[in-house]
Amino acid sequence: LQGSAHGYFRFINAGFAAEACAAFADIVDEFPDVNLHGDAHLEQYAVTSLGHGLTDFDDCTQGKPIIDLVRFGASLIRAARERGWGSEEGKVLNDFFRGYRDAHKKPRRIRPMPGLAAEIRAGFSWNHALALEQAHAFIDVAPLPPESFAETAGQFAGLVRFGRSDDLPPHFFEIKRVGALSMGVGSALDEKYLAIFEGWTEGDDDDLIVEAKQIRDLSGNPCLRTDVSASRIHDGQRLIAYEPFRYSAVVPRGDKSFWIHDWTDDYQEASIAEALRTAEDLKEIARDAGIQLGRAHPKRPDRSPDKDRQRATRNAVRRHRARIRVVYFQLADKTEAAWRTFNEAAGRHPND
DSSP states (O other), X not given: OOSOHHHHHHHTHHHHHHHHHHTTTTTGGGSOOEEEOSSOOGGGEEEESSOEEEOOOTTOEEEOTHHHHHHHHHHHHHHHHHTTOGGGHHHHHHHXXXXXXXXXXXXXXXXXXXXXXXXXXXTOOOOHHHHHHHHHHHHHHSEEOGGGGHHHHHHHHHHHHTXXXXXXXXXXXXXXXXXXXXXXXXXXXXXXXXEEEOOXXXXXXXXXXXXXXXXXXXXXXXXXXXXXXXXXXHHHHHHHOSSOOSSEEEXXXXXXXXXXXXXOSOEEEOOTTTTOOSHHHHHHHHHHHHHHHHHHTTBOTTSOBOHHHHHHHHHHHHHTHHHHHHHHHHHHHHHHHHHHHHHHHTTOOTTO
């Protein structure tokens, strides 16, 4: 969190979303409710062995589109500044808006994978054995008895099998190893587990890796719907992801609910410090994320475009585009100021 303003930004999503909502309190009802990612920012854009695009759907829900638009726009400003591309901020934001607008007009249009994403994907090892080795290493840090996860695994298996046309073998969801998981930035304080299931065969080379994350309480923000169930994450990723997870379900565990999904063999986020090489890379990712959000926001539950909601969203965003843009910069600046205050309170100056 001390390392960069964007790292701090990743950790404070709930507070940031509240600020974004408050900035539009007088006109919030002009925006329709849409399918929200809920924590859309640049480093949520990832390239994986499944595909590319926004991922990490822990805060998916229904609510006002300004939550996603303001958070992603502010992250673009922070990224441009941290890489020394401040003069390109306006162009980057224009590409994001353009992608969002174009997707509302032509939601079924398929655009090619961004060049940076294609290059990253071309460099993947496509090595499941390596992915399993890494998963075992994570589990080794805080292993748990497999029986402690057996009931949860059984419920997950039942939900995944329901309605599937393929015949998963009886042993597919037999639990082999499980451990507590400590990783992430925005989810650093969430209860998480990593588990390994038997998979297609009883050998060790095709085991299935899954992650279970505690589902957060999103109440308290008037721009977010509170009448949606814990399945909001499973439903949201199905509507937003270009390539949804193959095995995904929301499962109760004690008095909490967990979203469980398979892990991809390869994963690389659009890291500001490491993945982005030029301002053109940032513009390209901005536009693709805009398209993804623009396509997903107005979808019906069956994944078809909702033309009335498309029109209402497009008109509201167009009407208030200048104000949205101002809030981008206000909250990007406010985030940096809060980060500096955080560092000072911790006895460290950002320029040290």
